[in-house]
Each structure stands twice: as structure tokens, then as C-alpha cells.
Amino acid sequence: MDFSRIGIFHFSLQTDDFEGAIKRTEQYGGKVRMDIMRYHPEDDSKQAKMVYLEDPFGNLFELYSHTYEETYASDYE
Numbered sequence: 001m002d003f004s005r006i007g008i009f010h011f012s013l014q015t016d017d018f019e020g021a022i023k024r025t026e027q028y029g030g031k032v033r034m035d036i037m038r039y040h041p042e043d044d045s046k047q048a049k050m051v052y053l054e055d056p057f058g059n060l061f062e063l064y065s066h067t068y069e070e071t072y073a074s075d076y077e
Helices: 018-027 068-072
Strands: 010-014 049-054 060-064
Touching (some): 018 049, 018 060
Antiparallel strands (some): 049 060
16 A cells, blocks of 8 residues: 555645646646646636646645636536
8 A cells, every 4th residue: 555645635726827827836846637628618608627737746636717616507607
């Protein structure tokens, strides 16, 4: 068993500066762990995005461009 991996698997954050947060994560030694996921891609008025990032210490975090309610609500405008 890898005891260094016990504890929190990942956590989620929301930011108004989605692209900037990704750039800063990479600038300070972190990594982007997936392609950016767009929610509601068929509707340009809904720009909610999500990506998994890894900090320099190996901790995963989920970054959202919008609130949980805005990202997952079917009636979000």
C-alpha cells in the first residue's frame, strides 16, 4: 500500500480567472491532468468549464469556471 496517497483524493475550487489559474498552476510546477471539459458546448452563452490540475506536491484539484449551480443547472442562463 502506498501510504503517501492516504487522505484527500482531490478537492474542488471555483474561480473567475479560470485560464489564469491554470497558467499559474503550471508556472509554479503544477500540471494539467486532462483536457478542459466544456459544459453545455452547444450553447455559447453557457461557458462553464472544468479541469483537473495537480499541484507541485501531487495533490489533485478540480477547477471550475462557474459555480456548481451554474455548471450543472439545466436552466442556467
